[in-house]
Amino acid sequence: MSTSHTSSCSLDAPGAEARTCATTGLRVCLTAQQFIKLNAVAAIVFLLLGGIAAILLALTRWQAVHLLPVDWFYRILTFHGLNMLIFWILFFEVAVLYFTATTLLKSRLFSKGVAWVSFLMMLTGAVMTNIVILQGKADVMMTSYLPLLAHPLFYLGIILVAVGTLIAVFNFFATLYIAKRDKTYEGSLPLVTYGAMAAAVIAVIPLLHGAIVMVPTFTYSLGLTPEPDPMWYRMIWWGLGHMSQQVNVAAMVAIWYLIAYLAVGAKPLNETVCRGAFVLYILFINLAAAHHLLVDPGVSPAWKIWNTSYAMYLAVLASMIHAFTVPASVEVAMREKGHSRGIFGWIAGLPWRNPAFSAAVLSLLIFGFVGGITGVTLGTQQINIIAHNTLRIPGHFHATVVGGTTLAFMGLTYYVIPLIFRRDFIWRGLARAQPWLFGGGILLVSFGMSFAGSLGVARRVHDIEYAGVYGPAAHFFLGLLGIGAIIAVFALLLFVVLCVGTVLFGAKLGERPMTDWGAAEKTFDAPPAGSLAHAHWAMKGTMALTSVFLLSFVVYYFANWKALADVWPVQ
Amino acid sequence: MSIQPPDKNWFRAPEGAEKMWIGIALVWCFAMSLMMPYWHFRGKQNARGETYAVSADDFWERTEIFVKDNQVGEIDGVPVVEPAPGSDAYLASRMWYWYPILKLRQGESYRIHMSSLDINHGFSLQPLNINFQVLPGYDHVITMTPTTTGEFAIVCNEFCGIGHDRMIGKIIVE
Numbered sequence: 001m002s003t004s005h006t007s008s009c010s011l012d013a014p015g016a017e018a019r020t021c022a023t024t025g026l027r028v029c030l031t032a033q034q035f036i037k038l039n040a041v042a043a044i045v046f047l048l049l050g051g052i053a054a055i056l057l058a059l060t061r062w063q064a065v066h067l068l069p070v071d072w073f074y075r076i077l078t079f080h081g082l083n084m085l086i087f088w089i090l091f092f093e094v095a096v097l098y099f100t101a102t103t104l105l106k107s108r109l110f111s112k113g114v115a116w117v118s119f120l121m122m123l124t125g126a127v128m129t130n131i132v133i134l135q136g137k138a139d140v141m142m143t144s145y146l147p148l149l150a151h152p153l154f155y156l157g158i159i160l161v162a163v164g165t166l167i168a169v170f171n172f173f174a175t176l177y178i179a180k181r182d183k184t185y186e187g188s189l190p191l192v193t194y195g196a197m198a199a200a201v202i203a204v205i206p207l208l209h210g211a212i213v214m215v216p217t218f219t220y221s222l223g224l225t226p227e228p229d230p231m232w233y234r235m236i237w238w239g240l241g242h243m244s245q246q247v248n249v250a251a252m253v254a255i256w257y258l259i260a261y262l263a264v265g266a267k268p269l270n271e272t273v274c275r276g277a278f279v280l281y282i283l284f285i286n287l288a289a290a291h292h293l294l295v296d297p298g299v300s301p302a303w304k305i306w307n308t309s310y311a312m313y314l315a316v317l318a319s320m321i322h323a324f325t326v327p328a329s330v331e332v333a334m335r336e337k338g339h340s341r342g343i344f345g346w347i348a349g350l351p352w353r354n355p356a357f358s359a360a361v362l363s364l365l366i367f368g369f370v371g372g373i374t375g376v377t378l379g380t381q382q383i384n385i386i387a388h389n390t391l392r393i394p395g396h397f398h399a400t401v402v403g404g405t406t407l408a409f410m411g412l413t414y415y416v417i418p419l420i421f422r423r424d425f426i427w428r429g430l431a432r433a434q435p436w437l438f439g440g441g442i443l444l445v446s447f448g449m450s451f452a453g454s455l456g457v458a459r460r461v462h463d464i465e466y467a468g469v470y471g472p473a474a475h476f477f478l479g480l481l482g483i484g485a486i487i488a489v490f491a492l493l494l495f496v497v498l499c500v501g502t503v504l505f506g507a508k509l510g511e512r513p514m515t516d517w518g519a520a521e522k523t524f525d526a527p528p529a530g531s532l533a534h535a536h537w538a539m540k541g542t543m544a545l546t547s548v549f550l551l552s553f554v555v556y557y558f559a560n561w562k563a564l565a566d567v568w569p570v571q
Numbered sequence: 572m573s574i575q576p577p578d579k580n581w582f583r584a585p586e587g588a589e590k591m592w593i594g595i596a597l598v599w600c601f602a603m604s605l606m607m608p609y610w611h612f613r614g615k616q617n618a619r620g621e622t623y624a625v626s627a628d629d630f631w632e633r634t635e636i637f638v639k640d641n642q643v644g645e646i647d648g649v650p651v652v653e654p655a656p657g658s659d660a661y662l663a664s665r666m667w668y669w670y671p672i673l674k675l676r677q678g679e680s681y682r683i684h685m686s687s688l689d690i691n692h693g694f695s696l697q698p699l700n701i702n703f704q705v706l707p708g709y710d711h712v713i714t715m716t717p718t719t720t721g722e723f724a725i726v727c728n729e730f731c732g733i734g735h736d737r738m739i740g741k742i743i744v745e
Contacts, residue, residue: 070733104574141730145691147707148732187576230691230706261573268573271581273589296704297622297711304620305607313600320596324589381607382616388702389693389728456700458693458728463736469697469724536587543588550599557603561610567699569615569680571714 009108010184016108023419023513032102032109036095036420038119040413043091044499046126047406050083051492058445058485062478063464073462074139079130081142085401086158086244087126090165092409093199093251094118095416097172100196100254105189107179110171118167125160128153141460143241146217146233155218162210162240169200169207191268191275192261195254198278203247205286209239231298238289245397246285248405249319250278252367255408256326256360262415263357264350264520265337266329269539274325280318284310294384304381316376323368324546328539332532338523343540354517355431359411362439367404370446371396373553383560386567389460391481392453399446402488407439410495417499418514423506428515431498438491444484452477454563615716618703625710627688634661638671646672651743654681662725662740664692664705666732669725669740677744680716693729696742702728717744 011018011027018027053076059067068076102109109115131153132138138150176197179185189197213236219225257274260266268274290307293299310316334346351357374396378387387393414431418424425431455474457464464470464478532538585593611617625633637652637660644651650671654660656679663670665688675681685694687707694703694713703713725740 070736074730074733074735139732145729147690148730185576187579188581190575191573191577193574229708231709234691234706257573266573268577270583270585270589271577272583273585273593293704295618295702297620297706297709299620301611301617301619304618305604305611309604309607312604316603317593317596317600320599321593324592324596328589376603380603382610382614382618385616385618385702386700388704389695390700390702454700456695456697456726458695458726460730461726461728461736466737467697467724467726467739469726536589539588543592546592550595553599561606564616565614567616567701568718569716570701571615571617571619571621 008182008184009178010182011102011106011108012184018108021419022509022511026103027106028420029102029108031112031115032098033420035109035115035119036098036416039091039095039098040416040420041503042119042123042126043088043095044496046083046087046091047492048496049130050080050088051489051496053077053080053083054492055485055489058482058489060462062482063475064479065482066463068462070462071136071139074141074460075133075136077460078138078141079133082129082133082158084406085142086161089248089401089405089409090161091122093203093247094122094165094168096251096255096412097168097196097200100193101172101175101179104193105176105179105185107175107182107184110174110178114167114171114174118164118171121160121164121167125157125164127157128160129157132157143237144217145237146220146228146230149221152218152221155214155221159211159214159218162207162214166204166207169203172196172200191271192254192258194275195250195257195278198282199247199250199254201282202243202250202285206240206243206247209236209243213237213240231296234296235289235293235299238292239286242289242291243286245401246281246288246315248401249285250281252363252405252408253278253322253326255412256322256364257329259356259360259408259411259415260326260330262519263354263360263517264330264333266333268329269325269332273321277318277321277325280314280321284315284318287311288315288379291379291384294379294381295388301381308379308381313376316372319368319372323364323372323549324542326364327545328542331539331542332535334520335538336527336529336532337520338526339520343544346541349520349523351518351520353432354414354519355435356411356414356517358432359407359414359435359439362435363404363408363411366399366407366439366443366446368549369552370443371400371404373556374450375400376553377557377560380557380560383564385570386560386564387453389458390453391449391457391459394459395446395448395450395453398442398449403439403442403446407435407442410438411435413495413499414517417502417506418509421503421506422509423502424509424515425498426501426506427498430494434491434494434498438488438495441484441486441488441491445481445488446484448477448479448481448484452481621712623710623712624708625686627686627707630661630684630686630710631663631688633684634663634670637661642671643674646741656680658682659684662694663688664694664727664738664740665689667727667734667738669727669738672741672743674743674745675715675717677717677720680714683713683715685711685713690731691729692727692731692738695726695728697724697726699723704729717742720744
C-alpha cells in the first residue's frame with residue numbers, strides 16, 4: 001500500500017481511517033466511533049447506577065413504604081443526583097459531540113490522545129466520587145453547600161469530571177476547526193452540528209464555574225486555604241449547576257432535529273430561525289443560575305429580576321421557537337408525503353412504532369408542557385417564595401432533565417447502537433414500548449412531586465412526619481411519585497437490558513443496513529417533493545398545538561400568581 | 572436537511588405562521604418580564620433580600636437579648652417570645668432546631684431577622700408554604716404580616732445533616 005501523506009482530515013481522503021455506513025451511506029471515523037462507544041457505555045452504566053438509586057429514594061419518600069434508613073437516604077440522594085445529572089448526561093453528551101463533529105462534517109476526530117485523556121479523567125473522577133459517597137464520606141447532596149464539608153476526594157472527583165469534559169469539548173472545537181480548514185464540507189455547519197456546537201459553547205461557562213468553585217473548596221477541605229463564603233459558593237455553584245442543564249437543553253433540541261430527520265425526513269422550514277434560537281440560548285441562558293437564589297439574602301430584587309428573566313426571557317423565547325419549528329418541520333414533511341387530511345390527519349401517519357421517534361415526541365411534549373411551563377413559573381422571582389426547596393423543584397426538573405433530555409438520549413440510542421456498534425436490537429417489541437413506559441412513569445413522578453410540593457412537602461427530606469402538618473393529600477401524591485418511579489425505573493432497567501443485550505448478543509450487521517425501526521411513508525397520491533416549500537401557513541396542526549401550549553402556560557402562570565397573593569404579605 | 576450543510580442562501584427572515592408565532596411568543600416573554608417589577612411595587616409578597624453581615628456569635632447574642640426582653644412562656648423547654656407589633660424579632664437556626672418560638676398578632680407587621688449559627692438552613696412556614704433561605708454570616712430580614720391565626724410549623728427545607736427532618740420550629744399567631 002502506498003503511504004499517501006495527505007494533510008486533509010476528510011474522511012473521503014485516501015487512507016482515512018473510516019468506514020462507510022451501510023445504512024446511511026455516511027462515512028464514520030473509526031477513532032470517533034471507538035470513543036462514541038466508550039462514552040456511551042460509560043453513560044449507560046452511570047444511568048443504571050442512578051436508576052437503582054432512584055427507586056430506593058422514591059420508595060423512601062413514599063411514606064407508607066419508607067425503605068431506607070436516614071443516613072443511607074441522604075447518601076443515596078447525593079449518589080443519585082451526581083450519577084444522573086452529571087455523569088450519565090456528560091458522558092452521553094461527549095458521544096454526541098464526537099458524532100456530530102466527525103460523521104456529519106466528514107472529518108476525522110482531531111485527536112485520539114486528547115479523547116483518551118478526557119475519557120480517563122472523566123471516568124476516574126466519576127468512580128472516585130461514587131466510591132467516596134458510598135463510603136459515607138460525602139453526605140452533602142449534589143450541591144455540597146458550604147459550610148457542609150465532604151472528603152477532599154469528593155471535590156477532586158468532580159473537578160476531574162469537569163476538566164475531562166472541558167478537554168472533550170476542546171477536542172470537538174478542534175475537530176470543527178480542522179474540518180473547516182480542510183473544507184471537508186461546503187458552506188455552513190449542518191443544523192444538528194450547529195446545535196451541538198451551541199451546547200459545547202454553553203458547556204464551557206458552567207465547567208469553568210465548576211472549576212472556580214470546586215478548586216478553593218477542595219483546597220479548603222485539605223485545610224490549605226480559608227473557608228469560601230457560603231453565599232459566594234451558592235452563586236458560583238449554580239453557575240455550574242443550572243447552566244450545565246442548559247447544555248442538556250441545547251443537546252436535546254439538536255437530537256429532536258436529528259430524529260425528526262431520521263424518522264420522518266423533516267427538514268427545518270427556516271434555517272435562520274432555528275439557528276437564531278440556538279444563538280439566543282448561547283447569549284441569555286447563562287443568567288439562569290440566579291433561579292436558585294430568588295429567596296436568598298444578599299442579592300437585590302433588581303439583580304434577581306433581571307437575571308431570572310434571562311434578560312426579558314429571550315432564552316425562553318428560544319425554546320418556544322423550537323417548540324414550533326420542530327413539530328412544524330415534521331408536519332410539513334408529512335403533508336408533503338400526502339398525509340394532508342384535516343388539521344391533525346398527519347399525526348396518524350407518523351412512525352409511532354419507531355422508539356426513537358416516540359421518545360423524541362414524548363421528550364418534546366414532557367419538556368415543553370411540564371418542564372418548561374413549571375420552570376419558567378417557579379423561576380419567577382416572587383412565585384419562588386411558594387416553591388423554593390419544596391418538591392415542586394424536583395417535580396420541574398424531572399420533567400426537563402429526565403422526561404426531556406434523558407428520554408431524547410434514550411431515543412437516539414435506538415439509532416446509535418445499530419449504526420455505531422453495528423448490531424440489530426434484540427426484543428424489538430419491548431424496545432417499541434420502552435419510551436412510552438419511561439415517559440409515562442416519569443410524568444407520574446413529576447406530577448406526584450409537583451403536587452406534594454404545592455402542599456408544602458420539602459425536597460431532600462427523609463421523613464415528613466415530624467412536622468405534623470401534612471395530610472392525606474400530601475401522602476397520596478408521595479404515593480403517586482412512588483408508583484411513577486416504579487414504572488420509570490422498570491423502563492430504565494428495560495432500556496439498559498436492551499442496550500447491553502444488543503451490544504453483546506444482537507445480530508451482527510456486518511455490511512448490511514440496520515433493520516429499520518419504521519419511517520413515515522408516502523401515500524399513493526403524495527404531491528411532488530418540495531411542493532410546500534413556500535406554503536408558510538401549511539402547518540395548521542402545529543399552530544393548534546402551540547396555541548394549546550401557550551394557553552396552558554398562561555393559565556398555569558397566573559394561577560401561581562393567585563396562589564402567591566393568597567399567602568401572608570412578606571417583604 | 573438537518574444533517575447536511577444548508578443551502579447557500581439559507582439566511583432569510585421568518586415568514587407566515589412561524590413569524591406570527593415568534594411575535595406572539597415575544598409578547599408573552601415581555602409580559603412575563605413586566606409582571607415581576609409590577610409585583611415588586613404593587614404586590615404584597617416579595618423577596619427583597621434585605622441583608623446585613625453578622626457573625627454567628629453576634630446573632631446569637633442579639634437573639635438571647637430579644638428572648639430575655641420579650642419572653643411570655645415556654646413550650647417543651649423552648650421559650651415562647653412575643654415581640655411588640657412593628658418591632659424586630661430574631662429567629663436563630665442551628666443543627667437541628669429553630670429558636671425561639673415566635674408569638675405574633677394577626678394583622679401586625681414584624682421584621683424577622685433570620686440567620687444560621689452553623690450551616691445553610693431553609694425557613695419553610697407550613698402549611699402556608701412560605702420559603703426563604705437562611706445562611707450563616709447573613710442576617711436576612713423578612714417583614715412578615717400574619718393574616719391568619721393558628722399554629723404554624725417552621726420546617727427546615729435545606730439539607731443540614733442527619734437530624735434535618737426533625738428540625739421543626741413554631742410560629743403562633745393570635
